[in-house]
Amino acid sequence: MKIHAIETGKVKITKNWRIGRGNGLKRFKNTLFDSEFTEWLPIYVWVIEHPEGLIVIDTGIPVDANKRIWFPPFMPLVQRAAKFKMTPEQEVGSQLRQLGLSPNDVRWVVLTHLHQDHDGGLHHFPNAEFVVSFKEWEMAAGIKGRMNGYLNQRWPDWFKPRFVDFDSQKPFGPFTGHHTLTQAGDIHLVPTPGHSPGHLSVILVEDDLMSILFAGDASYTEELLIEQKADGIGADPDVQQETHRKILKYAEQHHTVYLPSHDPGAKERLENRIPINKDLELEAQAV
Template identity: 90%
Template sequence: MKIHAIETGKVKITKNWRIGRGNGLMRFKNTLLDSEFTEWLPIYVWVIEHQEGLIVIDTGIPEDANKHVWFPPFMPLVQRAAKFKMTAEQEVGPQLKKIGLSPDDVRWVVLTHLHQDHDGGLHHFPNAEFVVSSKEWEMSTGIKGRMNGYLNQRWPDWFKPRIIDFSSQELFGPFAGHHTLTQARDIHLVPTPGHSPGHLSVILDEDDLSIMFAGDTSYTEELLIEQKVDGIGADPDVQQETHQKILEYAEQHRIVYLPSHDPGAKERLENRIPLSINANLELEAQAV
């Protein structure tokens, strides 16, 4: 089946955002006040032309992603630490039309989490069924969600996703639960918390490969292998545990690992390059 990597603008974050430094409140302080920034990173949306209907994973950012947010009071610091480069033509809706697909024909939109660079294109899919984990929905809605840094005031009034409760589901390898999305039983949602409390990832079974659309479980494949967690995540220990589960799954299956902001993800998808833990370890040994 065809899978498209659509880049919806770019983001530049502090280096301490990409790789966290310190603990507790000091970790957030180091993240938000860091004066050094990464290069511009892609913001990928993934589109699967599945026999049961179009599936979109995340929705990218909106044209006005840099619009100032003043509540809660720490949001100006967050916006200083994460800068976006975006035009209206780069939003997910217009880009789908450029490749001959219609947003109106999308059956499912699966949201790995509800940060603004993943939920910013909700308005393009009024006819789709949205899917979100129960924990992510709990943490992101209402005034509690605003205080947690979610921009739920930007969501369309009609946004009412289907909520997935992983706690009531069977285990999926090392993952604590799963939900099978398709009748063909080839697309699975698994809990991958850490970057956000209810973060999920999507695993597509394709022949002898598993393609993992990993959201922000890590910012790159290398950081997953090195088990380095970011500076903005809700729980660094939980995020590292998620990394270990993904690596354990990769030992049992050939997986193509696709984080949303990894510059190498599109090439790995196009060439179906599986994650190779041993190869990376050998390169590190040679460097030493």
């Protein structure tokens, strides 16, 4: 089956956002007030032409992603720390049509989490079934969600996703639960909390040996996964690092192509089916 990497604009974040520094409130302040920024990073959406229907993983950002937000009061600081670069032609709907695919034909949209660079293109998929973890929805919906920094005021009125409650599901390898999306049993959703409390990842099992793991923001790059470095925006670095260990444990058992949403090397790894670099992992363990 074909898998497409669609780059929906770019994002630049503070260096303390990409790799967190400090603990608790100090970590959050270091993230927002850092004066040093990363290079421009891709914002990938993944599209799987599956026999059971088109599957889109995340939706990228809208063209007005930099529009000023004043509530809650800390949001201008968040916007200063995460800047977007985008044109209308880069929105996910337009790029799907350039591939000869119609957004109206998408069967499932799986959201790894509900931050705006992942849910900003919801409006392109009025006919799709959206899937999100129940825990992420609890964090993101309503006034509580707004106070947590989720931009739920931008969601379409008709946005009513199907929830996956991993707490009631059986384990999948090292992951504490899972949900099988397809009748073929080749696409699984697994909990990967840390960057956000209800973050999930998608695993496509291509065959007995090879898996493709669409990681959202479980880590920003493959290197940071291997080094088990948590970002500065997640509420609990220990939880994120435990997720990293589970992903690496899965990769010990299956050749795994690891595809975070903001990793400049992800598209090449997908095209060439390059699994997680075990040599880098061994080097990180030796340090």
